[in-house]
Amino acid sequence: MRVVGIDLGSICSGYGIVEKNGHNFSCINWGEIKLPRKDSLAKRLYMLYDSMEEIFKAYTPHEVVIEDPYVGSNVKTAFVLGQVKGVTVLLAQKLSLPVFAYSPLEIKQAVVGYGRADKGQVRAMVQKLLSLPDMPGQHAADALAAALCHLQRLRL
Numbered sequence: 001m002r003v004v005g006i007d008l009g010s011i012c013s014g015y016g017i018v019e020k021n022g023h024n025f026s027c028i029n030w031g032e033i034k035l036p037r038k039d040s041l042a043k044r045l046y047m048l049y050d051s052m053e054e055i056f057k058a059y060t061p062h063e064v065v066i067e068d069p070y071v072g073s074n075v076k077t078a079f080v081l082g083q084v085k086g087v088t089v090l091l092a093q094k095l096s097l098p099v100f101a102y103s104p105l106e107i108k109q110a111v112v113g114y115g116r117a118d119k120g121q122v123r124a125m126v127q128k129l130l131s132l133p134d135m136p137g138q139h140a141a142d143a144l145a146a147a148l149c150h151l152q153r154l155r156l
């Protein structure tokens with residue numbers, strides 16, 4: 001089973017492709033999609049769509065896993081991230097890929113064992129679980145953690 005995890009952002013989104021074979025996890029690829037702040041939100045959404053489409057087609061995941069963004073009480077951020085999520089879900093639907101979403105708390109609990117783990121703990125555990133030679137950037141680590149959370153919950 002191959003999944004792509006995504007950490008959504010309007011300026012930087014992380015992605016991570018993880019495969020599960022039996023009880024073993026392997027990282028196929030990971031990275032971050034950085035979009036120019038100076039561009040309009042509409043242009044960044046289009047660029048994100050294009051970039052995600054290339055990733056989905058290149059790595060042919062079976063499912064898409066999204067970290068539901070925490071926005072607190074910032075309504076403007078919530079609306080922007082809702083649009084970013086919408087573009088991603090639309091693309092997944094176009095490619096007939098099921099979409100799953102987990103809260104940051106669920107992801108941290110699954111990967112670190114503690115729902116209030118800090119970002120450094122998540123990055124370190126992702127690197128360890130996937131035997132990565134380099135520590136991924138924060139957004140990529142969050143995306144890989146989302147993928148690991150989902151794959152751990154599957155009963156394959």
